[in-house]
Amino acid sequence: MEFSIDRGAEHALAGAVSTDSLTLKPIGFIRTGKQVKFQALHQPAEGEAENNVLELLPGSNFEQALQDVAGFDRVWLLWWFHRNETWRPLVLPPRGPSKRRGVFATRSPHRPNPLGMTPVRLLGVKGRTLLLGPCDLVEGTPVFDVKPYVPAYDSFPEAKAGWIEEVDALTEAPARFAVEFSELAQAQVAWLREAWQVDFTARLVELLSRDPTPHRTRRIRKRASGALEIGCGAWRAEFSVDAATARVTVKALETGYPLRFLTREGYEAVPDREAQMAFLERWPEVAG
Numbered sequence: 001m002e003f004s005i006d007r008g009a010e011h012a013l014a015g016a017v018s019t020d021s022l023t024l025k026p027i028g029f030i031r032t033g034k035q036v037k038f039q040a041l042h043q044p045a046e047g048e049a050e051n052n053v054l055e056l057l058p059g060s061n062f063e064q065a066l067q068d069v070a071g072f073d074r075v076w077l078l079w080w081f082h083r084n085e086t087w088r089p090l091v092l093p094p095r096g097p098s099k100r101r102g103v104f105a106t107r108s109p110h111r112p113n114p115l116g117m118t119p120v121r122l123l124g125v126k127g128r129t130l131l132l133g134p135c136d137l138v139e140g141t142p143v144f145d146v147k148p149y150v151p152a153y154d155s156f157p158e159a160k161a162g163w164i165e166e167v168d169a170l171t172e173a174p175a176r177f178a179v180e181f182s183e184l185a186q187a188q189v190a191w192l193r194e195a196w197q198v199d200f201t202a203r204l205v206e207l208l209s210r211d212p213t214p215h216r217t218r219r220i221r222k223r224a225s226g227a228l229e230i231g232c233g234a235w236r237a238e239f240s241v242d243a244a245t246a247r248v249t250v251k252a253l254e255t256g257y258p259l260r261f262l263t264r265e266g267y268e269a270v271p272d273r274e275a276q277m278a279f280l281e282r283w284p285e286v287a288g
């Protein structure tokens with residue numbers, strides 16, 4: 001598999017670049033077990049215990065290229081957002097107010113050259129294989145390069161972070177809405193937690209308590225019926241907002257996928273698939 005980077009001919013320095021494109025070849029494909037994009041967080045979940053494996057391809061002396069890497073706590077992975085086909089000059093980041101930003105001011109996957117970079121914890125090196133901690137790459141992502149993370153070169157904690165700092169300040173502000181669950185939603189939360197160890201309420205409350213208004217990347221939308229819905233991982237919830245009392249009521253939980261998809265061949269890897277099917281058996285009336 002090869003990936004080409006187009007380069008505007010007008011920018012190619014005469015003699016320095018012979019074509020208007022550059023070709024990269026992956027050195028390996030990562031195994032993270034994250035089958036769908038929403039399972040990979042926007043940046044690695046540093047607090048989680050994750051074991052991801054990057055086995056470099058055979059036949060290129062990559063065992064040797066990994067010599068001396070074991071002494072580093074972290075390595076940079078440079079990789080390709082291979083599941084994206086398009087890019088946009090303006091993108092809507094998942095956090096903060098519903099405002100589009102220039103893609104080069106974001107870490108969005110929708111870039112003209114869809115290159116990702118992630119500083120991951122290095123848990124071990126054996127032969128051609130790197131054992132890695134939390135990361136934000138989906139299963140099978142092509143990796144182009146591994147470089148040591150060097151705090152003295154790569155870390156500037158005092159550097160300004162533009163609009164991201166403003167959004168972070170907003171997120172740290174106290175929640176504006178009280179979030180409560182209807183009787184039905186409470187029963188569904190308890191059942192999912194007990195029967196399936198599935199619990200996405202913390203994320204639901206965090207998002208809804210700060211800003212329950214429709215937002216594409218936060219997956220909040222108004223349905224044709226006028227009801228509000230939020231997507232959270234493989235699940236959804238219907239909710240209402242009382243602006244006068246600053247209250248959000250989660251009316252019911254729902255599965256993210258309808259039964260006709262869950263039972264279809266090719267959908268075996270949908271997260272929480274069994275739990276979603278059992279949920280729909282128990283609460284068929286809320287099937288999406």
Ligand SMILES: C[S@@+](CC[C@H](N)C(=O)[O-])C[C@H]1O[C@@H](n2cnc3c(N)ncnc32)[C@H](O)[C@@H]1O
Pocket residue numbers: 037038040041042043044080081082083084107108109115116117118136137138140141142
């Ligand atoms: C916001 S990007 C940040 C990536 C990287 N840390 C960076 O800053 O360049 C992370 C998101 O990329 C998406 N993603 C991960 N692997 C991908 C792939 N191979 N193709 C397309 N999207 C991917 C996941 O949805 C994840 O939440």
